[in-house]
Amino acid sequence: LPLDERLARRIVDGERNGLEADLDTALTQRSALSIINDILLEGMKTVGDLFGSGQMQLPFVLQSAEVMKTAVAYLEPHMERAEGEGKGTIVLATVKGDVHDIGKNLVDIILSNNGYTVVNIGIKQPINAILDAAEEHRADAIGMSGLLVKSTVIMKENLAEMLARGLHSRFPVMLGGAALTRSFVEDDLRDLFEGGEVHYARDAFEGLALMDKVMT
Numbered sequence: 001l002p003l004d005e006r007l008a009r010r011i012v013d014g015e016r017n018g019l020e021a022d023l024d025t026a027l028t029q030r031s032a033l034s035i036i037n038d039i040l041l042e043g044m045k046t047v048g049d050l051f052g053s054g055q056m057q058l059p060f061v062l063q064s065a066e067v068m069k070t071a072v073a074y075l076e077p078h079m080e081r082a083e084g085e086g087k088g089t090i091v092l093a094t095v096k097g098d099v100h101d102i103g104k105n106l107v108d109i110i111l112s113n114n115g116y117t118v119v120n121i122g123i124k125q126p127i128n129a130i131l132d133a134a135e136e137h138r139a140d141a142i143g144m145s146g147l148l149v150k151s152t153v154i155m156k157e158n159l160a161e162m163l164a165r166g167l168h169s170r171f172p173v174m175l176g177g178a179a180l181t182r183s184f185v186e187d188d189l190r191d192l193f194e195g196g197e198v199h200y201a202r203d204a205f206e207g208l209a210l211m212d213k214v215m216t
């Protein structure tokens with residue numbers, strides 16, 4: 001197989017042997033970010049399709065996710081870092097009940113490489129933990145990720161909780177993850193979050209652009 005296809009295949013098959021060597025070769029041809037976005041994420045998409053249609057079982061999805069994480073960790077030192085720092089602090093979490101963190105961690109990498117301080121508190125985080133971290137680190141914004149449909153409900157509850165505590169005007173919120181839609185966030189949730197700021201980011205780059213806008 002050609003290198004690109006072989007790399008995507010490694011994600012689908014959860015095949016780690018020889019991964020670093022292939023990544024090294026790929027790095028001579030394209031940027032680390034392009035390897036992630038244009039090759040590895042395509043593999044992850046195939047995994048999602050196969051799992052969704054019942055052609056792949058969960059333990060294999062987990063293996064694919066592990067290879068994806070290994071690849072991202074290997075590529076991270078090769079990513080460009082933009083000049084400047086101190087653009088702001090954001091607390092990032094995957095919401096309560098949700099373990100998916102590959103996307104959240106990509107957002108972390110992209111923001112960290114572009115001048116933000118990211119406090120990544122991990123997966124399955126209840127709103128209390130998110131708000132405690134935001135207070136403790138004097139965050140300028142809160143980012144919540146979630147991939148399950150039920151996580152969209154949790155996000156809504158989290159915003160309601162922020163509103164109830166009067167914290168909506170203090171922390172702008174960015175939401176992301178595959179189960180969300182732009183209209184759900186920008187129409188439904190925004191209506192609920194009156195007096196606060198809630199934004200949708202389709203991917204890590206939109207997340208960065210959004211943060212740059214929110215912070216100015």
Ligand code: B1M
Pocket residue numbers: 041044045047048049051052053058061062065092097098099100101102103104106107142143144145146147148149150174175176177178179201202203204205207
């Ligand atoms: Co799960 N899973 N999974 N899974 N999994 C999905 C999400 C699913 C769509 C698969 C499917 O059915 N086709 C489905 C959800 C269905 C639904 O809710 N309607 C699903 C399911 C059902 C489940 C379980 C319930 C399965 C089970 O146990 N029976 C279970 C849930 C456990 C739980 O959370 N409580 C489960 C478990 C797992 C694994 C553990 C095996 C593994 C996760 C490993 C890990 O993350 N450490 C896993 C995986 C890998 C997937 C798929 C295949 C891939 C997800 C992924 O990493 N994509 C996924 C299929 C899919 O998404 N279509 C699926 C790559 C990643 C980069 O994309 O996270 O979307 P994503 O991030 C994007 C954007 O969304 C955005 O930026 C990123 C790109 O730049 N973004 C943000 C994300 N967060 C952001 C935050 C921001 C801004 C942008 O600001 C804060």
